[in-house]
Amino acid sequence: MKIHEFQAKEILKRYGVSVPVGFVTDKLSDVKKIHKKLPTEVCVVKAQIHAGGRGKGGGVKVAKNLQQAEKYAADILGMQLITHQTGPSGQKVRKILIEQGMNITKEYYLAMTLDRTAGKVTAICSTEGGMDIEEVAEAHPEKIVKTRIDVANGITGASLRKMTKALGFTDKAMVQKFHDFCRSLYQAYMEMDCSLVEINPLVTTKEGELFALDCKLTLDDNSLYRHPEAAALRDEHEEDPLELEAQKFGLNYIKLDGNVGCMVNGAGLAMGTMDIIKYCGGEPANFLDVGGGASAATVANAFSIITKDPNVKAILINIFGGIVRCDRVAQGVLDAMKIVPLKVPLVVRLSGTNAEEARRMLNDSGISIITATGIKDAAEKVVKAIRN
Amino acid sequence: MSILVGNHSRVIVQGITGKEGGFHASQCREYGTNVVGGVTPGKGGQEFEGLPVFDTVYEARMATACNVSLIFVPPAFAADAILESIEASIELIVCITEGIPVNDMVKVYSALKSSKSRLIGPNCPGIITPGQAKIGIMPGFIHMPGRVGLISKSGTLTYEAVNQLTELGIGQSTCVGIGGDPIIGTQFIDLLALFEADRDTDAVVMIGEIGGSLEPEAAAWIRDNMSKPVIGFIAGQTAPPGRRMGHAGAIISGGDETAHAKMKVMRECGLFVAETPAMIGETVKQALSQSRKRYAGPAGLSMVY
Numbered sequence: 177m178k179i180h181e182f183q184a185k186e187i188l189k190r191y192g193v194s195v196p197v198g199f200v201t202d203k204l205s206d207v208k209k210i211h212k213k214l215p216t217e218v219c220v221v222k223a224q225i226h227a228g229g230r231g232k233g234g235g236v237k238v239a240k241n242l243q244q245a246e247k248y249a250a251d252i253l254g255m256q257l258i259t260h261q262t263g264p265s266g267q268k269v270r271k272i273l274i275e276q277g278m279n280i281t282k283e284y285y286l287a288m289t290l291d292r293t294a295g296k297v298t299a300i301c302s303t304e305g306g307m308d309i310e311e312v313a314e315a316h317p318e319k320i321v322k323t324r325i326d327v328a329n330g331i332t333g334a335s336l337r338k339m340t341k342a343l344g345f346t347d348k349a350m351v352q353k354f355h356d357f358c359r360s361l362y363q364a365y366m367e368m369d370c371s372l373v374e375i376n377p378l379v380t381t382k383e384g385e386l387f388a389l390d391c392k393l394t395l396d397d398n399s400l401y402r403h404p405e406a407a408a409l410r411d412e413h414e415e416d417p418l419e420l421e422a423q424k425f426g427l428n429y430i431k432l433d434g435n436v437g438c439m440v441n442g443a444g445l446a447m448g449t450m451d452i453i454k455y456c457g458g459e460p461a462n463f464l465d466v467g468g469g470a471s472a473a474t475v476a477n478a479f480s481i482i483t484k485d486p487n488v489k490a491i492l493i494n495i496f497g498g499i500v501r502c503d504r505v506a507q508g509v510l511d512a513m514k515i516v517p518l519k520v521p522l523v524v525r526l527s528g529t530n531a532e533e534a535r536r537m538l539n540d541s542g543i544s545i546i547t548a549t550g551i552k553d554a555a556e557k558v559v560k561a562i563r564n
Numbered sequence: 565m566s567i568l569v570g571n572h573s574r575v576i577v578q579g580i581t582g583k584e585g586g587f588h589a590s591q592c593r594e595y596g597t598n599v600v601g602g603v604t605p606g607k608g609g610q611e612f613e614g615l616p617v618f619d620t621v622y623e624a625r626m627a628t629a630c631n632v633s634l635i636f637v638p639p640a641f642a643a644d645a646i647l648e649s650i651e652a653s654i655e656l657i658v659c660i661t662e663g664i665p666v667n668d669m670v671k672v673y674s675a676l677k678s679s680k681s682r683l684i685g686p687n688c689p690g691i692i693t694p695g696q697a698k699i700g701i702m703p704g705f706i707h708m709p710g711r712v713g714l715i716s717k718s719g720t721l722t723y724e725a726v727n728q729l730t731e732l733g734i735g736q737s738t739c740v741g742i743g744g745d746p747i748i749g750t751q752f753i754d755l756l757a758l759f760e761a762d763r764d765t766d767a768v769v770m771i772g773e774i775g776g777s778l779e780p781e782a783a784a785w786i787r788d789n790m791s792k793p794v795i796g797f798i799a800g801q802t803a804p805p806g807r808r809m810g811h812a813g814a815i816i817s818g819g820d821e822t823a824h825a826k827m828k829v830m831r832e833c834g835l836f837v838a839e840t841p842a843m844i845g846e847t848v849k850q851a852l853s854q855s856r857k858r859y860a861g862p863a864g865l866s867m868v869y
Contacts, residue, residue, distance in 0.1 A: 290670070296674075398666060446809070446810060448724065
């Protein structure tokens with residue numbers, strides 16, 4: 177689960193990671209009050225949306241004084257912020273974070289995430305802070321230093337020294353601050369069950385301080401059950417309404433830009449089905465995994481979500497009945513038809529246990545359902561149905 | 565004798581008194597798997613369909629000499645269940661559970677590395693040696709004994725592939741679902757090495773997904789170490805970056821994690837790549853006939869040289 181920058185900073189602060197003084201608001205009238213509480217006249221107004229690239233999109237502005245801060249706040253709050261991660265329609269800014277100004281001497285990059293191959297948490301650091309780390313990795317791979325952290329030992333002195341050297345810290349007080357920073361960050365990562373903590377940039381100041389100037393934090397969805405407080409951090413405005421509705425039904429749905437609605441059991445087969453639709457010349461409108469069960473109720477719920485997307489011009493149901501019997505799934509489809517009327521062509525491919533019987537049930541139902549035998553046959557039929 | 569499981573497997577089911585655990589324990593037995601008992605803490609001494617239930621894996625091992633544990637325990641307790649099997653020195657642990665916290669798996673992975681146990685999964689359909697033992701949730705009837713090995717991150721997509729093979733008359737030696745989570749106990753390369761060494765396997769199908777770097781690493785390993793033909797497919801050609809496609813591990817976080825990038829590496833490393841999931845069976849057929857020509861015995865030598 178993604179959370180906002182201000183929420184991430186509140187979490188990190190609890191673990192002793194140094195973050196700038198700042199306050200979040202959704203009201204312009206608060207700006208003056210917040211500005212008074214900041215230790216500096218200069219301040220930074222930052223749009224709070226989940227997507228990255230906010231600065232380039234005009235969502236982060238440095239204000240010299242209160243007047244400027246109020247002006248920038250008025251510009252940013254409520255704007256439709258477009259970045260390379262939001263898509264062309266952008267994301268509405270509903271909250272802004274106002275933070276103290278800094279005398280920055282240098283920017284660095286520091287992140288912790290999972291190294292899947294090693295099965296270990298890995299700390300990544302670079303002297304090239306404030307930039308897109310993927311670009312740094314491409315242009316200057318030698319400037320990125322990685323350290324794997326063993327879960328039994330925690331972050332070791334050797335790891336800390338390796339990173340200290342990579343970032344070039346020599347001042348004794350600064351080295352100590354950096355070590356504390358890393359230890360606190362790792363503690364936060366483990367205790368909050370993060371899948372990513374990214375500090376970009378990590379900055380040093382003229383006053384000899386170290387701060388997490390910007391921060392991105394992602395929580396592991398599988399661990400949310402043991403962090404009940406994290407539920408409050410969810411911002412439903414940042415999510416697609418259809419995806420939210422699907423979640424309530426326990427369905428795994430992701431909206432895409434195409435026009436072939438898909439309903440499949442299993443994530444891998446769902447992706448595979450989308451692939452073959454594309455191969456046959458169509459464009460999938462969504463990813464939808466109905467899970468192992470695919471009961472009548474699940475099928476009906478999935479149906480209502482797919483048909484709410486106005487782009488959908490045809491629907492493909494692809495179920496591989498293993499443990500689930502295909503005749504039950506077919507009954508589910510027929511029951512769903514009674515609840516949610518069918519307005520676009522529907523292609524159904526059922527394979528596995530009792531597939532023959534299921535096909536006969538659909539063909540005999542009197543409802544105009546196009547049945548298919550194989551996965552390719554199904555994709556071709558659904559693409560043809562749209563073209564006709 | 566195929567790999568990892570077969571007639572020699574003596575299986576206990578952790579979570580056998582639960583709904584899922586009980587259902588699949590019965591299904592596995594029906595297929596012919598030698599299930600010797602179950603484990604549910606607090607229910608030791610009870611019976612499940614005539615099988616003894618134990619409080620701990622250790623007791624189960626002492627009483628039944630089991631060598632495989634199949635785990636159906638809810639996500640919050642699954643990592644602990646795996647650790648218990650590791651501590652009881654179970655040779656092969658198969659964890660079906662979906663949704664285990666990643667940090668729990670970091671700890672399990674560390675414990676695995678210093679043990680003699682092998683873990684398949686989590687979040688996987690399990691492992692089957694057709695005609696001998698089904699240790700998992702896959703539908704047994706679509707499989708057919710034969711000489712093609714299969715490794716996959718996905719469940720139903722694996723059934724799709726197996727079904728295509730069986731319909732073409734191509735049987736399978738062993739099919740392994742390694743799981744769709746970011747951290748899994750056994751990776752492609754571990755199994756490719758086992759299949760390469762297995763006298764009963766002629767070719768291997770490897771079905772991957774977007775996200776992570778397991779597939780390209782495996783492809784490079786195949787290029788350098790394998791004599792048997794490998795057929796590859798990657799699901800998720802249409803997946804947008806940054807979105808989790810069902811499986812926790814199926815998320816594109818860098819350019820080299822896309823399906824196209826992975827398939828390109830596979831081709832460059834000499835794998836037979838299926839363009840779509842519908843072509844997996846046909847691609848295996850082609851690969852087998854080509855490699856037969858290439859590896860033909862003395863009579864076939866004149867054709868090659």
